[in-house]
Amino acid sequence: MRYRLVIFDWDGTLMDSAARIVACMQAAAHDIGWAPLSDAAVRDIIGLGLPEAIAKLCPDMAADQRERLREHYAAHFVAAEREPMHFFDGVASGMARLRGESSLRLAVATGKSRRGLERIFKSTGSGEWFHASRTADETLSKPHPRMLEELLAEMRLAPEEALMVGDTEYDMEMARALGMDRVAVTYGVHARERLARSEPVLMADTFSALMDWLYVDHHDDVRDTELGTVRRSEIS
16 A cells, blocks of 8 residues: 555544534524524535634624534534434445554544544544544644644654545645645535545545555556546556
8 A cells, every 4th residue: 555644534534424513503503593504505614623614604603603603513413412423334344454554554634623523432432443633623624734734743754655535625625735645535525526626636436435446556547447536647
């Protein structure tokens, strides 16, 4: 495998959580008497840190209202965790396979809070998959590349030794800012066309397709494959 570090986004990449995020944000807006928020508008901001997401979602909202919206959203999301969320098909087996690679490090870079990520690590047992993680509340939100810079520094690796995997433009752009290879998964929240603008090395329609690609040598020019669209040659 070419890479020494694979960094994953969480919501929409590993976990099928977009519908819950949308429902909780819509419920929070209703709680504070704000205008209804469309599914598409909320899906657009998934991946950002919560303060940045709310600012983009409701740019005309006063600061005190934003804080109330944040509090209500957090309360709804924690309450909803009584019903477990699920990983996308192929994630659990794929991560177990990657974790078995002695020379490979795995990490998370997410717009979630540290408390939120630790809760989901504990409830799913998935924390043991990863060697490191960064959350939006302990560094800078995507698409700023600070999360990736910190993970690279912790692992003592260069950008060309790492791969970012995510489902949003924000994931792709923070990796592109460092010249880091990036894979866009198309089953998450941002449309294929939007993801393609960030020139990922692969657009994977399933997690299993990503796994297949990671374990296959690629020597042809740009081409369509059963795995997705390979954007660059000589990836091995």
